[in-house]
Amino acid sequence: MTDSAPTHTPTMTKLPLAERLRPWLPVLLVPVLIVVGYLIIPSSSSWLTLTVSGLAMGMMIFVIASGMTLVFGLMDVINFGHGAFISFGAFVGTTVLLALGQMTGAPSLLLNLLAIAGAVLAAMIVTGGMGWAFERVIVRPVYGSHLKQILVTMGGLIVAEQLIYVIWGGHEIVIARPETLKGAITFAGAALEKYRLVAVAVGLIVFLGLRLVLRRTKLGLIVRAGVENPEMVQALGYNITRVFVGVFIAGSALAGLGGVMWALYQEVITAHMGNEIMILVFIVVIIGGLGSVEGCFIGALTVGLVQNYAAFMEPKLALISNIALMVAILMWRPMGMVPVVKAK
Amino acid sequence: MMRILSGDSPKSAVLAVLLALILLALAFAPFLFPGSRSLETAARICIFIVLVASYDLLLGYGGIVSFAHTMFFGMGAYGVAIATARMGTSYPSLALGALAGMATAGVVALLIALLSLRVRAIFFAMITLAIASAVAVLVSQLSTITGGEDGMNIRIPRELTPAFRLGEVMGTGINGKILNYYLVFFCCLGLFLLMLRIVNSPFGRVLLAIRENAFRAEAIGYRVVLYRALATCLSAMIAALAGSLFAIWLRYVGPATTLGMEIMMDILLIVVIGGMGTMYGAVVGTAIFVLAQNYLKELMGGVSEATSALPLVPDLLSPDRWLLWLGVLFILSVYFFPTGIVGRLRGTR
Numbered sequence: 001m002t003d004s005a006p007t008h009t010p011t012m013t014k015l016p017l018a019e020r021l022r023p024w025l026p027v028l029l030v031p032v033l034i035v036v037g038y039l040i041i042p043s044s045s046s047w048l049t050l051t052v053s054g055l056a057m058g059m060m061i062f063v064i065a066s067g068m069t070l071v072f073g074l075m076d077v078i079n080f081g082h083g084a085f086i087s088f089g090a091f092v093g094t095t096v097l098l099a100l101g102q103m104t105g106a107p108s109l110l111l112n113l114l115a116i117a118g119a120v121l122a123a124m125i126v127t128g129g130m131g132w133a134f135e136r137v138i139v140r141p142v143y144g145s146h147l148k149q150i151l152v153t154m155g156g157l158i159v160a161e162q163l164i165y166v167i168w169g170g171h172e173i174v175i176a177r178p179e180t181l182k183g184a185i186t187f188a189g190a191a192l193e194k195y196r197l198v199a200v201a202v203g204l205i206v207f208l209g210l211r212l213v214l215r216r217t218k219l220g221l222i223v224r225a226g227v228e229n230p231e232m233v234q235a236l237g238y239n240i241t242r243v244f245v246g247v248f249i250a251g252s253a254l255a256g257l258g259g260v261m262w263a264l265y266q267e268v269i270t271a272h273m274g275n276e277i278m279i280l281v282f283i284v285v286i287i288g289g290l291g292s293v294e295g296c297f298i299g300a301l302t303v304g305l306v307q308n309y310a311a312f313m314e315p316k317l318a319l320i321s322n323i324a325l326m327v328a329i330l331m332w333r334p335m336g337m338v339p340v341v342k343a344k
Numbered sequence: 345m346m347r348i349l350s351g352d353s354p355k356s357a358v359l360a361v362l363l364a365l366i367l368l369a370l371a372f373a374p375f376l377f378p379g380s381r382s383l384e385t386a387a388r389i390c391i392f393i394v395l396v397a398s399y400d401l402l403l404g405y406g407g408i409v410s411f412a413h414t415m416f417f418g419m420g421a422y423g424v425a426i427a428t429a430r431m432g433t434s435y436p437s438l439a440l441g442a443l444a445g446m447a448t449a450g451v452v453a454l455l456i457a458l459l460s461l462r463v464r465a466i467f468f469a470m471i472t473l474a475i476a477s478a479v480a481v482l483v484s485q486l487s488t489i490t491g492g493e494d495g496m497n498i499r500i501p502r503e504l505t506p507a508f509r510l511g512e513v514m515g516t517g518i519n520g521k522i523l524n525y526y527l528v529f530f531c532c533l534g535l536f537l538l539m540l541r542i543v544n545s546p547f548g549r550v551l552l553a554i555r556e557n558a559f560r561a562e563a564i565g566y567r568v569v570l571y572r573a574l575a576t577c578l579s580a581m582i583a584a585l586a587g588s589l590f591a592i593w594l595r596y597v598g599p600a601t602t603l604g605m606e607i608m609m610d611i612l613l614i615v616v617i618g619g620m621g622t623m624y625g626a627v628v629g630t631a632i633f634v635l636a637q638n639y640l641k642e643l644m645g646g647v648s649e650a651t652s653a654l655p656l657v658p659d660l661l662s663p664d665r666w667l668l669w670l671g672v673l674f675i676l677s678v679y680f681f682p683t684g685i686v687g688r689l690r691g692t693r
Contacts, residue, residue, distance in 0.1 A: 080469075142678075142679075146466050148678055148682075150409045150466075151616060151674075152675055152678050152679070155671050155672075155675040155678065156675065158609060158667055159675070162665055162671060163668070165665065166660055170664070276477075278473075279474050279477050282473060283474050286467060286470055286471065316485050319477075319478045319481050319482070320478055323475055323478050326474065330459060330460075330463070331459075
């Protein structure tokens with residue numbers, strides 16, 4: 001009798017659709033939300049307007065929040081002073097734009113964009129430098145203790161906000177958008193503000209750029225590995241502290257960029273604008289999953305859309321709607337939509 | 345004496361003298377410092393001692409950072425205001441308003457705690473910040489219920505207002521305002537001793553254990569989430585009571601006086617500078633802070649004018665910028681004196 005091995009062909013049972021869909025659910029949230037918005041908002045032209053402004057707002061929040069979430073993911077540092085970078089960015093950017101009044105007033109797209117680029121560059125350099133100082137002086141001594149981090153960065157926020165009062169005075173500053181970005185274009189019967197389209201584009205560029213750096217470069221590889229297991233990266237010979245400082249500076253500079261974008265969006269800036277935006281940023285960072293750039297992106301778009309739809313349906317609900325959204329998502333996924341897996 | 349203090353002695357002669365001085369000054373404030381401004385300051389100190397101590401229960405003993413403490417404070421204040429506006433001026437409506445505010449604060453605190461502490465303690469800080477600011481916006485928008493930005497005036501029973509006169513003691517006219525002050529004073533004293541009792545009970549010890557090492561406390565068999573949630577509720581409820589007292593004292597409640605982020609910052613600064621995890625830190629810190637707020641600003645104004653010839657210096661020293669220096673002091677004290685004034689006096693680091 002010869003025993004030959006039984007012939008069998010192993011078959012992988014296909015996972016049911018629901019199982020395969022599960023990891024993609026957060027990604028689907030934004031399109032689903034847009035469709036729901038289409039169904040509940042009676043007029044399709046106002047739906048289009050609201051969607052664009054929701055996306056614009058979401059993109060700006062994403063630009064601000066991405067740095068903060070990466071800083072947390074990489075070094076477990078929670079920076080409550082992030083709002084100060086937003087305000088400083090807005091004030092520096094506005095000062096530059098006001099100084100370049102001739103360029104912003106000219107009806108030439110090129111000159112306008114050059115002026116904005118100058119403002120953004122100045123704001124990012126200043127807030128990046130601030131981020132470096134902030135990390136050195138304020139955050140460095142309190143690694144590893146969340147309690148002290150929260151207290152100390154909050155103290156840093158107070159000091160930075162007061163410095164704005166000292167430098168620029170307490171009154172709010174009005175800043176007009178550059179000439180060619182004023183007004184709206186009409187598309188399919190809906191009025192779309194030009195500036196919002198620009199904001200969406202800038203946000204997309206930042207997101208794609210971040211993804212490209214994180215997924216395709218060696219630096220990104222180190223950062224992603226650092227998020228998962230900093231000690232291992234350290235053991236392999238990379239100076240994780242230096243990487244972290246770099247991420248902190250980049251994150252602060254992005255907050256400065258976000259501040260300039262927000263200033264041009266609202267067309268008025270105040271010293272405490274950073275604090276008001278930070279509330280949305282915290283909601284975004286929590287629902288996205290602390291440490292995850294993708295989650296942050298989805299969360300920011302969701303928050304922007306929900307805020308705009310809710311404000312249209314019932315103005316008083318705008319801020320509460322975001323709290324409700326956060327509660328709902330935390331009940332669905334307690335660690336946020338795209339949780340960061342820590343090898344610890 | 346030790347029984348009243350729940351066995352938690354000041355453990356430092358200087359601190360004991362300081363505390364006794366503050367207690368005596370507050371107890372006899374109407375007679376020692378006549379004048380409505382100083383009485384106002386004294387009542388504010390009493391209420392803020394309770395408010396700050398209840399925050400210390402959370403931050404210093406529980407190791408949890410909350411930014412919603414003024415929200416709970418406001419709940420108590422608005423509870424009294426709404427109850428008296430709806431039910432008329434009477435003692436039962438004052439009591440009912442205070443109780444309703446306290447109950448609301450407790451329930452909301454429990455919900456926030458269960459939602460966020462279950463996941464990670466760090467969420468708590470962010471979620472409370474978001475919720476507190478949403479509530480502040482809501483309060484200023486729902487003007488039919490809360491009076492909006494203008495706030496609400498509260499009509500309290502006549503016996504507690506200056507119009508009610510009783511006669512004279514030691515050359516000071518006793519009126520309803522002074523009765524009101526003593527209501528505030530004794531309630532605050534009672535609440536403070538109650539908190540001292542709580543932190544020195546077995547419950548308080550477990551909280552300390554969790555603050556030091558949550559993982560180990562869980563391993564020993566204490567339900568960390570449960571203890572933290574309970575501490576949150578207790579602290580919220582006491583803050584609400586302090587808010588009710590504040591509303592009764594001021595006879596007014598508005599978003600700026602109860603819900604503002606500035607007050608939250610003040611509380612945070614007082615706790616850290618006074619000393620986290622020591623109830624007495626709240627007393628010493630509040631007394632120094634409120635006095636400094638009232639009198640140091642004038643000094644800064646003087647210095648600012650004296651240096652007006654220099655560039656930038658007068659701006660840095662103007663009385664409006666006192667928060668700047670407080671912020672610097674705050675950061676330095678977190679680094680170098682994490683146990684605050686009380687810790688320094690006790691000689692521990």
